[in-house]
Amino acid sequence: MIVLTPLRKFTFPVNAECINPDVFQGKDTAEIANLTVFEGNKQKKLSELFKIQEDGAESPTITINGDVSEVRRIGVGMKNGEIVINGNVGMHLGEKMAGGKITVNGDACQWAGGSMKKGLIEIHGNAGDYLASPYRGSTAGMKGGKIVVDGDVGSDSGAYLHGGLIKIKGNNVGQFLGFHMSDGVIHVEKNASTRLGANMTGGKIIVSGYVEEVMPSFTIDSVKPKVKVDDTESVAGPFYVFLGDLAEKGTGKLFVSKANNPHLKTYEKFL
Amino acid sequence: MSIVKSVTCPICGCLCDDIELTVENNEVVKVKNGCAICESKFIGYRGEHRIKTPLMRKNGKLVPVSMNEAVHAAAEVLANSTYPILYGWSSTSSEAQRVGVELTEEVGGIMDNTAVVCHGPSILGVQEVGIPTCTLGQIRHRADLIIYWGCDPWSAHPRHLERYTSFTEGRFEKSEWKAYMQKLKAQAGQKKMQSAMRIESGRTQLRPQTCSIPGMPQTMSKDGRKLIVIDVRKTMSAEMADYYIQVEPNKDYELMQALRVLVRDGELDVDKVAGVPVEYLKQVADALVNCEFGVIFFGMGLTQTAGKFRNVEVAISLVRDLNMRTKFSIMPMRGHFNVTGANVVSAWQTGYPYGVDFSLGYPRYNPGETTCMDVLLREENDASLVIAADPGANFPKKAIENMVKHPLIVIDPHMNATSMLGDIVFPSAFVGIEVEGTAYRMDHVPLPLKKVVEPPKGILSDEEILTKILAQVKLIKSKKTAKKAEA
Numbered sequence: 001m002i003v004l005t006p007l008r009k010f011t012f013p014v015n016a017e018c019i020n021p022d023v024f025q026g027k028d029t030a031e032i033a034n035l036t037v038f039e040g041n042k043q044k045k046l047s048e049l050f051k052i053q054e055d056g057a058e059s060p061t062i063t064i065n066g067d068v069s070e071v072r073r074i075g076v077g078m079k080n081g082e083i084v085i086n087g088n089v090g091m092h093l094g095e096k097m098a099g100g101k102i103t104v105n106g107d108a109c110q111w112a113g114g115s116m117k118k119g120l121i122e123i124h125g126n127a128g129d130y131l132a133s134p135y136r137g138s139t140a141g142m143k144g145g146k147i148v149v150d151g152d153v154g155s156d157s158g159a160y161l162h163g164g165l166i167k168i169k170g171n172n173v174g175q176f177l178g179f180h181m182s183d184g185v186i187h188v189e190k191n192a193s194t195r196l197g198a199n200m201t202g203g204k205i206i207v208s209g210y211v212e213e214v215m216p217s218f219t220i221d222s223v224k225p226k227v228k229v230d231d232t233e234s235v236a237g238p239f240y241v242f243l244g245d246l247a248e249k250g251t252g253k254l255f256v257s258k259a260n261n262p263h264l265k266t267y268e269k270f271l
Numbered sequence: 272m273s274i275v276k277s278v279t280c281p282i283c284g285c286l287c288d289d290i291e292l293t294v295e296n297n298e299v300v301k302v303k304n305g306c307a308i309c310e311s312k313f314i315g316y317r318g319e320h321r322i323k324t325p326l327m328r329k330n331g332k333l334v335p336v337s338m339n340e341a342v343h344a345a346a347e348v349l350a351n352s353t354y355p356i357l358y359g360w361s362s363t364s365s366e367a368q369r370v371g372v373e374l375t376e377e378v379g380g381i382m383d384n385t386a387v388v389c390h391g392p393s394i395l396g397v398q399e400v401g402i403p404t405c406t407l408g409q410i411r412h413r414a415d416l417i418i419y420w421g422c423d424p425w426s427a428h429p430r431h432l433e434r435y436t437s438f439t440e441g442r443f444e445k446s447e448w449k450a451y452m453q454k455l456k457a458q459a460g461q462k463k464m465q466s467a468m469r470i471e472s473g474r475t476q477l478r479p480q481t482c483s484i485p486g487m488p489q490t491m492s493k494d495g496r497k498l499i500v501i502d503v504r505k506t507m508s509a510e511m512a513d514y515y516i517q518v519e520p521n522k523d524y525e526l527m528q529a530l531r532v533l534v535r536d537g538e539l540d541v542d543k544v545a546g547v548p549v550e551y552l553k554q555v556a557d558a559l560v561n562c563e564f565g566v567i568f569f570g571m572g573l574t575q576t577a578g579k580f581r582n583v584e585v586a587i588s589l590v591r592d593l594n595m596r597t598k599f600s601i602m603p604m605r606g607h608f609n610v611t612g613a614n615v616v617s618a619w620q621t622g623y624p625y626g627v628d629f630s631l632g633y634p635r636y637n638p639g640e641t642t643c644m645d646v647l648l649r650e651e652n653d654a655s656l657v658i659a660a661d662p663g664a665n666f667p668k669k670a671i672e673n674m675v676k677h678p679l680i681v682i683d684p685h686m687n688a689t690s691m692l693g694d695i696v697f698p699s700a701f702v703g704i705e706v707e708g709t710a711y712r713m714d715h716v717p718l719p720l721k722k723v724v725e726p727p728k729g730i731l732s733d734e735e736i737l738t739k740i741l742a743q744v745k746l747i748k749s750k751k752t753a754k755k756a757e758a
Contacts, residue, residue: 011651040353040630040653041354041629041630070649135637136636136637136638137395137399175577176581179581195524195525195578198581199585215525216529219538247532247588
């Protein structure tokens with residue numbers, strides 16, 4: 001097990017794709033110290049930025065103690081192992097990850113878990129914009145795995161979702177949640193913002209709290225007493241069920257709590 | 272005295288190339304064909320704010336220095352920086368922009384142009400769904416339905432209507448000018464009648480809401496080209512529209528998505544979208560579907576309001592849907608005269624249109640991560656070069672505060688807000704007046720800019736200044752590598 005501690009506060013962006021259990025596996029501390037990172041446009045060794053310590057455990061686990069909010073691309077494409085970050089972490093955390101687990105005891109920046117395929121990301125603070133969303137212009141969103149965020153989430157999260165589960169427990173969620181999603185589940189335990197599920201063609205978004213408005217391109221389908229989140233969990237309602245997005249001829253489902261959204265009662269005349 | 276014909280105007284993205292200038296004693300004395308903004312630039316460019324020599328900040332004050340000293344200092348700053356920003360590029364020639372890309376690559380910085388605070392979201396939208404577009408000539412001759420969404424060409428692109436859209440006499444489409452004049456007369460009569468009715472009823476009506484009554488727009492439909500204006504307020508352009516949709520602020524996305532459903536013959540569960548009755552939207556959707564060739568022009572009202580690039584994306588999706596029923600195009604109303612060129616040059620040289628990061632040695636692009644505004648707000652930069660733009664006047668306070676914390680190099684003809692904050696200031700010649708070059712019109716058509724007068728003595732063009740700095744940076748870098756090799 002490797003413990004990394006930042007030697008100072010970073011002001012320039014640090015690109016550290018090498019902080020990855022797959023890369024660290026089979027290397028001793030000297031080899032790990034020699035791995036290349038970029039601070040701004042200056043190429044450096046990992047040991048110039050981090051104190052690297054090893055403790056006895058065999059598992060390919062990395063612990064980072066301290067604020068690494070300027071360190072980007074940690075755990076990109078990781079297939080197994082575990083990363084624990086005790087502090088805030090920078091952009092592109094666990095992008096395209098295909099297995100393993102990342103735990104953040106702090107906030108995560110934009111594109112956390114972008115396009116991930118498998119594995120688990122737990123963020124105990126807030127997450128930035130584009131959580132689980134793909135790179136600009138790409139339609140390859142998250143395909144599988146699970147992301148749990150205890151705090152708030154920024155805008156455009158879960159865009160182009162193709163599978164997997166995103167659970168959001170915070171009070172604030174940015175707009176365009178689940179944009180153009182085609183499969184998978186997003187569960188918002190509290191309130192959600194506007195433009196929920198815009199352009200979605202499949203999958204489901206469950207909101208247990210308040211929603212200011214539902215996009216005009218959604219049509220009401222029914223009222224359901226409860227809804228399934230995954231194989232092990234279901235949420236009790238009742239929920240208004242909206243179908244959409246009609247502008248994309250979509251059949252995505254939007255479950256919105258009936259009790260917390262009395263202003264959506266006007267839709268009941270179409271039932 | 273000499274008359275120079277077919278001069279291209281270096282102001283806005285319209286790049287009108289029919290300007291006639293009268294030049295006397297190396298000064299422009301008369302401007303023909305141009306709009307008010309064009310005239311004020313060609314007549315007023317030699318103002319009192321012109322910088323005459325390179326300046327450097329010494330003991331807190333900008334003092335005149337030699338060109339050599341300034342170039343050396345600027346090159347030192349850039350060559351030794353870790354994460355420099357090279358921002359601006361929109362009011363200069365594509366030739367200078369090309370040198371800029373090489374300089375940015377050499378110093379491993381970020382090259383960003385003014386699109387980042389303007390039509391950058393349009394580019395992101397295009398990258399999501401593509402863009403069906405055409406040249407302005409096509410629109411002039413063939414378009415029979417024009418939509419201006421979130422922009423006011425009457426005020427911001429004054430000759431757009433007259434040269435390319437409604438008021439121009441195209442080969443297959445007639446000018447709407449006559450009809451507009453008739454409409455104005457009819458409206459004046461209507462207003463008189465309304466005021467008579469108000470006096471009669473003893474009530475004063477505060478603001479006539481255009482779309483408050485379903486199916487009753489306060490506009491007169493005309494034969495020929497249709498003009499639709501969608502804006503949050505009734506602008507000058509909206510006054511002459513056939514349909515005017517007053518959308519609630521920040522609700523453009525909902526409106527467009529609803530229009531998409533209507534264009535697909537779908538039904539909506541709501542009565543009003545973004546404050547507009549669905550009945551009225553149905554009429555507009557009919558007009559959209561029944562035209563032969565329509566075009567949407569959009570401005571900051573879409574790109575810089577809630578939703579940003581998603582607004583543009585949905586606008587393009589609407590155009591895509593309309594193309595299943597008729598022919599439709601879409602085009603952003605670009606601001607600076609060569610901001611399109613900045614995108615084109617950057618894309619041609621690096622693969623990406625703006626916000627290109629060379630810090631890892633190869634170009635990377637991810638707006639939000641590599642765009643200069645975000646870098647400034649996260650306080651990651653350690654030096655800046657600003658050319659042909661004035662962020663000092665329009666960036667958020669926090670961004671500018673951070674920009675001036677570190678060395679700031681400015682290349683500009685004027686002593687503007689950014690030059691006053693600069694540490695090293697280079698005076699440059701006006702592109703399109705004192706230097707020739709190439710600029711790209713908003714429809715990506717490259718046009719030549721003319722040199723009509725000589726620049727003041729000792730004043731170089733942006734391209735020449737950048738070339739000098741680049742040569743010096745290369746020299747410093749080669750010395751550094753030689754030292755390393757020795758060690």
